[in-house]
Amino acid sequence: xxxxxxxxRRGPEVAGTGEDDSVWAxxxxxxxxxxxxxxxxxxxxxxxxxxxxxxVNARTRERIQQLARSHGFQLNQMASNxxxxxxxxxxxxxxxxxxxxxxxxxxFFMTLLGHLADELTQRGYDLMxxxxxPERDEDWLSRFSGSGMVDGLIVIGQSDQxxxxxxxxxxxxxxxxxxxxxxxxxxxxxxxxxRLGGRLAAERLIAAGATRLAFFGxxxxxxxxxxxxxxxxxxxxxxxxxxxxPTSLSVEPMTRExxxxxxxNAGGFDGIFAATDTIAVACLKALRDAGRAVPGHVRLVxxxxxxxASQTSPPLTTIRQDIAAGxxxxxxxxxxxxxxxxxxxxxxxxRLIARGTA
Amino acid sequence: xxxxxxxxRRGPEVAGTGEDDSVWAxxxxxxxxxxxxxxxxxxxxxxxxxxxxxxVNARTRERIQQLARSHGFQLNQMASNxxxxxxxxxxxxxxxxxxxxxxxxxxFFMTLLGHLADELTQRGYDLMxxxxxPERDEDWLSRFSGSGMVDGLIVIGQSDQxxxxxxxxxxxxxxxxxxxxxxxxxxxxxxxxxRLGGRLAAERLIAAGATRLAFFGxxxxxxxxxxxxxxxxxxxxxxxxxxxxPTSLSVEPMTRExxxxxxxNAGGFDGIFAATDTIAVACLKALRDAGRAVPGHVRLVxxxxxxxASQTSPPLTTIRQDIAAGxxxxxxxxxxxxxxxxxxxxxxxxRLIARGTA
DNA sequence: CGCAAAATTTCAAACGTTTGCATTTTTGGG
DNA sequence: CCCAAAAATGCAAACGTTTGAAATTTTGCG
Numbered sequence: 001x002x003x004x005x006x007x008x009r010r011g012p013e014v015a016g017t018g019e020d021d022s023v024w025a026x027x028x029x030x031x032x033x034x035x036x037x038x039x040x041x042x043x044x045x046x047x048x049x050x051x052x053x054x055x056v057n058a059r060t061r062e063r064i065q066q067l068a069r070s071h072g073f074q075l076n077q078m079a080s081n082x083x084x085x086x087x088x089x090x091x092x093x094x095x096x097x098x099x100x101x102x103x104x105x106x107x108f109f110m111t112l113l114g115h116l117a118d119e120l121t122q123r124g125y126d127l128m129x130x131x132x133x134p135e136r137d138e139d140w141l142s143r144f145s146g147s148g149m150v151d152g153l154i155v156i157g158q159s160d161q162x163x164x165x166x167x168x169x170x171x172x173x174x175x176x177x178x179x180x181x182x183x184x185x186x187x188x189x190x191x192x193x194x195r196l197g198g199r200l201a202a203e204r205l206i207a208a209g210a211t212r213l214a215f216f217g218x219x220x221x222x223x224x225x226x227x228x229x230x231x232x233x234x235x236x237x238x239x240x241x242x243x244x245x246p247t248s249l250s251v252e253p254m255t256r257e258x259x260x261x262x263x264x265n266a267g268g269f270d271g272i273f274a275a276t277d278t279i280a281v282a283c284l285k286a287l288r289d290a291g292r293a294v295p296g297h298v299r300l301v302x303x304x305x306x307x308x309a310s311q312t313s314p315p316l317t318t319i320r321q322d323i324a325a326g327x328x329x330x331x332x333x334x335x336x337x338x339x340x341x342x343x344x345x346x347x348x349x350x351r352l353i354a355r356g357t358a
Numbered sequence: 359x360x361x362x363x364x365x366x367r368r369g370p371e372v373a374g375t376g377e378d379d380s381v382w383a384x385x386x387x388x389x390x391x392x393x394x395x396x397x398x399x400x401x402x403x404x405x406x407x408x409x410x411x412x413x414v415n416a417r418t419r420e421r422i423q424q425l426a427r428s429h430g431f432q433l434n435q436m437a438s439n440x441x442x443x444x445x446x447x448x449x450x451x452x453x454x455x456x457x458x459x460x461x462x463x464x465x466f467f468m469t470l471l472g473h474l475a476d477e478l479t480q481r482g483y484d485l486m487x488x489x490x491x492p493e494r495d496e497d498w499l500s501r502f503s504g505s506g507m508v509d510g511l512i513v514i515g516q517s518d519q520x521x522x523x524x525x526x527x528x529x530x531x532x533x534x535x536x537x538x539x540x541x542x543x544x545x546x547x548x549x550x551x552x553r554l555g556g557r558l559a560a561e562r563l564i565a566a567g568a569t570r571l572a573f574f575g576x577x578x579x580x581x582x583x584x585x586x587x588x589x590x591x592x593x594x595x596x597x598x599x600x601x602x603x604p605t606s607l608s609v610e611p612m613t614r615e616x617x618x619x620x621x622x623n624a625g626g627f628d629g630i631f632a633a634t635d636t637i638a639v640a641c642l643k644a645l646r647d648a649g650r651a652v653p654g655h656v657r658l659v660x661x662x663x664x665x666x667a668s669q670t671s672p673p674l675t676t677i678r679q680d681i682a683a684g685x686x687x688x689x690x691x692x693x694x695x696x697x698x699x700x701x702x703x704x705x706x707x708x709r710l711i712a713r714g715t716a
Numbered sequence: 717c718g719c720a721a722a723a724t725t726t727c728a729a730a731c732g733t734t735t736g737c738a739t740t741t742t743t744g745g746g
Numbered sequence: 747c748c749c750a751a752a753a754a755t756g757c758a759a760a761c762g763t764t765t766g767a768a769a770t771t772t773t774g775c776g
Contacts, residue, residue, distance in 0.1 A: 031762055042726050047764055057724060074504030078445065079762035082436045082731050089486070089507075110468035117489050126507070127487045128447070131475050146432030148732090149447075149484070251665050285669050307609050308666060311643045389732055400756045405734060415754060437732035440761050506762090 029071040038071075039064050050075065089126045090334065091150035092116060093141070095134050097159030097221070107278055107306040108323070109156060112178065115327030116154065123335065125151075134161050141168045145175065152334050154178070158189075158222055174337045176330050180222040181347045188337070189345045190329045194223050197319040197350035198230020201273045201301040204317065206238050208299045208358045210271025213242040216258065216283060217275025218249070224275045227303060231273050243269055247279055254279065258286045270298055271358070277302040277309050280316055284357065299358035314356025322348060387429040396429070397422050408433065447484045448692065449508035450474060451499070453492050455517030455579070465636055465664040466681070467514060470536065473685030474512065481693065483509075492519050499526045503533065510692050512536070516547075516580055532695045534688050538580040539705045546695070547703045548687045552581050555677040555708035556588020559631045559659040562675065564596050566657045566716045568629025571600040574616065574641060575633025576607070582633045585661060589631050601627055605637055612637065616644045628656055629716070635660040635667050638674055642715065657716035672714025680706060 029035050032050075036043045041060065048056045049064035056064075067073075081087045094109065113129075120127050128150055132140040141164055145153050152174030158165060162185075165177060169187035177189045205213055213235055219228045228244065235242040245261040248254055258279075274280035280302030284294060292298050294314065302309060305320035325348065333343045387393050390408075394401045399418065406414045407422035414422075425431075439445045452467065471487075478485050486508055490498040499522055503511050510532030516523060520543075523535060527545035535547045563571055571593055577586045586602065593600040603619040606612055616637075632638035638660030642652060650656050652672065660667060663678035683706065691701045 032764095033762080043763080044727075044765075045725060048725095051764090055724070060724085072500065072504075074500065074506070076440075076506040076762050078436060078440045078506045079731090080764075082434075082440050082733090082761085083763045083765085085731070087436065107465075107468075110465075110472075113471075114468070117487055121489055129475055129485045129487050131479055142430060142432065146430075148432070148434040148436045251668075281666070281669050285671055285673075288671050308639070310609075311639050312670075313643055313646050315643075390734095391732080401733080402735075402757075403755060406755095409734090413754070418754080434732050437761090438734075440731085440763090441733045441735085443761070 029068075029073050031076070035064070035068060035071070035073055039067055086151050087149060088124065089128050089150045090120055090331075091128045091130060091144050091153045093144055093153060093155045094129070094131050095140070095155065095157060095159040095161050096131060097134055097161060107308065108276065108304050108321075111306065111323050112156060112327055115324050116330065119327050119331040123331065134159065134164070141165065142172075145172045152176075152338050154330055154334060160220070162222065173340075173342070174334060176334045176337065176343075178326065178330060180226050181345050182222070185345075188333055188343050189347075190326055190333065191223070191347060192321040192326075192350045193347050194226035194350075195230035195233070197303060197321075198227035198232075198273070199234050200230075200350060200352045201227070201303065201319050202231040202234035202238075202242075204301055204352055204354070204358050205271035205273060205299050206234065206240060208271070208295060210269075210299045210358075211240055212269045213240055213271045213273060214245050214261070214265070214269035215242060215273050215275070216245045216247045216261070216279050218246055219244060219275075227273075227275055241269075247275070249276065249278065251282075254282050255286070258282050262286055262290055262292075272298060272300045274300065274302045277304040277306045277316060277318055280318065280357075281308055281312055284312055284316070294357050301358045305353050309353070310355070312357075317355045317358040318353050320351045320353045322351075387431050390433070393422070393426060393429070393431055397425055444509050445507060446482065447486050447508045448478055448689075449486045449488060449502050449511045451502055451511060451513045452487070452489050453498070453513065453515060453517040453519050454489060455492055455519060465666065466634065466662050466679075469664065469681050470514060470685055473682050474688065477685050477689040481689065492517065492522070499523065500530075503530045510534075510696050512688055512692060518578070520580065531698075531700070532692060534692045534695065534701075536684065536688060538584050539703050540580070543703075546691055546701050547705075548684055548691065549581070549705060550679040550684075550708045551705050552584035552708070553588035553591070555661060555679075556585040556590075556631070557592050558588075558708060558710045559585070559661065559677050560589040560592035560596075560600075562659055562710055562712070562716050563629035563631060563657050564592070564598060566629070566653060568627075568657045568716075569598055570627045571598055571629045571631060572603050572619070572623070572627035573600060573631050573633070574603045574605045574619065574637050576604055577602060577633075585631075585633055599627075605633070607634065607636065612640050613644070616640050620644055620648055620650075630656060630658045632658065632660045635662040635664045635674060635676055638676065638715075639666055639670055642670055642674070653714070653716050659716045663711050667711070668713070670715075675713045675716040676711050678709045678711045680709075 029038065032046050033043050036046045039046060045056055045060065046064055049061040050068060092113070117127055130144060134140055144150065145168065155165060155175065155177040158177060158179040166186050169175060175187065177187050179189050179191050180194055181189050181191060202213060213231065215228050215231055217224050219225050232242055243265065247257045272283055274283055280300060283300060287294050287298055294300050300317065302316045302318035305318045309316040309318050329346050333346065336343050387396060390404050391401050394404045397404060403414055403418070404422055407419045408426060450471070475485050488502060492498055495501070502508065503526065513523060513533065513535040516535060516537040524544050527533060533545065535545050537547050537549050538552055539547050539549060560571060571589065573586050573589055575582050577583045590600055601623065605615045630641055632641055638658055641658055645652050645656055652658050658675065660674045660676035663676045667674040667676050687704050691704065694701050
């Protein structure tokens with residue numbers, strides 16, 4: 001099988017014939033021991049030398065590092081991890097409770113993930129991504145945290161797993177969650193004040209002249225529920241109605257549902273608060289197709305301020321979450337927790353970005 | 359420090375006082391040995407039992423599994439991996455050659471990543487994500503593959519690292535790359551026939567009445583270069599001009615550059631081929647802002663067929679890459695390579711999705 | 717030079733599994 | 747009941763590093 005070079009485990013080691021390597025590992029310097037033999041020192045010294053430990057003589061250290069480089073030596077992380085009881089890997093779990101598909105390719109998640117990758121890389125950590133289906137695997141959380149494969153965990157979105165996350169938080173310190181904050185909760189969460197965001201959105205719609213509101217989105221996940229609740233606060237105070245229009249996040253159902261809502265509640269609302277920019281964009285399209293002017297007939301406010309938000313026409317008025325800052329905070333808090341600290345949650349303020357749709 | 363429960367390594371083990379656990383690990387059953395003691399069998403038997411090995415008596419097996427469950431026992435993957443010389447993890451590397459930022463949050467990458475996560479999960483593999491900056495770290499590829507942390511590698515995008523990838527492919531089998539295919543290349547690649555895609559785009563623009571074309575995008579990365587080349591093929595054959603308008607993928611520079619191109623080449627073209635849907639959407643917006651009708655004055659074709667493509671108005675005519683199929687193929691080929699097979703590259707046909715902009 | 721202190725290196729025991737082989741127990745046919 | 751074969755279990759050596767502690771070498775000062 002030419003071209004195939006297995007990382008060959010070597011066979012039973014017969015008493016070595018001097019400095020010559022066994023036939024199995026043709027000259028390859030695979031282990032720290034190989035390197036030690038080559039350098040004429042012990043494995044321990046090589047280990048320390050590669051780690052830059054000043055315990056070993058500067059000259060020796062340099063020589064060994066040089067040798068390692070020239071032989072393309074790679075430290076076996078697995079072994080190193082086992083011995084040191086840490087991995088340099090942070091797990092990122094995305095629980096897919098309701099909306100199985102799409103959630104991960106939703107602009108928001110992806111943007112957050114990108115920023116997380118940046119932040120973690122910068123601090124020398126790798127990122128292990130795992131999508132979990134809680135209904136298939138009850139034990140997803142302790143499974144991930146207890147696997148020994150990750151030093152800590154970032155959970156993106158609470159989905160419908162609030163309770164399980166709470167339980168895990170009691171005995172697993174290095175975990176930080178992106179999501180909604182609830183009075184007195186145990187787990188450390190980073191997120192936007194969704195309720196306040198909902199208020200801002202509703203206020204804006206009303207200020208723009210809306211008198212009958214509609215909320216487009218799935219009010220099941222906590223974050224969305226809070227947004228909805230915020231809007232309800234304001235609607236109640238202002239004495240305007242608000243209609244819940246369940247809308248999923250996957251593309252096809254979403255367009256179908258939006259069309260349905262627009263059709264069956266034709267005159268039912270003149271202001272839409274979309275749970276997500278993704279939904280808002282779809283609404284904009286549907287409204288245009290239905291010949292309803294935005295913001296003339298219907299006002300529209302989104303949530304997130306994803307890149308697309310500024311690319312529609314008219315550009316989307318929306319509630320901004322600072323995703324980059326969120327990612328930074330998640331990683332920062334996790335690092336502190338890895339250091340044994342018991343950190344508080346961080347709730348960031350949302351900000352209204354007034355553009356063309358309301 | 360209440361609430362903090364380290365995975366406590368236990369102290370020096372004094373001769374055990376019977377079945378009672380040492381004070382250090384308060385009742386926790388952490389290792390397979392703990393479990394073995396509890397079950398009154400040897401560690402080996404426990405290991406086999408947990409693995410479902412039929413060598414151990416069915417009754418014993420069930421009993422041990424039950425015990426493991428009830429004590430929330432988690433196998434230490436690190437140790438298991440070390441011993442078995444495999445990890446169950448596939449590395450996904452995203453080299454960021456040119457366009458450092460945004461690339462990862464670009465809709466295309468993210469969608470691909472989402473599908474990869476799905477496919478890998480389904481086959482019982484985890485996904486380790488690593489963004490690499492080749493200019494900072496010459497050795498990124500062998501570093502990743504040789505770390506012992508991953509069983510195989512998927513590289514997303516060749517960036518400007520074609521040569522390095524070629525070199526790695528010579529000695530590292532389990533690697534598959536998303537990108538462009540070049541005659542006689544060594545590494546196994548999955549991707550779309552970008553050149554053909556470019557042709558389809560240009561043909562469509564011309565069929566829609568365009569007489570002077572423009573290409574918006576960075577022609578540096580191979581994939582984009584091929585798209586451009588394809589468009590050039592057709593333009594030359596049809597005797598129409600084609601203007602290269604360098605455009606980056608990051609949001610702010612992108613909008614700036616597009617505005618600039620539209621302004622300084624006001625009458626220079628009446629058909630735009632955008633290297634990416636993301637760019638196309640921005641173009642659409644800019645054209646509208648400039649008061650130029652699409653497809654009346656200017657025809658527009660994108661590339662990728664991202665979800666947004668159908669959400670603009672008019673909806674985007676674009677060249678579709680089947681991202682889900684791509685992800686499936688990447689994983690499939692990688693699995694075959696993990697099995698020792700030496701697989702061929704896969705070049706998928708692009709497809710024109712005719713919508714409203716050309 | 718001699719000798720203690722400092723600097724450097726080696727030794728060997730972990731880290732928690734897996735697995736070939738040896739050993740013990742069970743089974744079943746005579 | 748006996749004894750070989752089959753089934754089940756135990757033993758111990760890996761996997762490749764890291765790291766106290768012990769052992770060795772070098773240094774520096776009188």
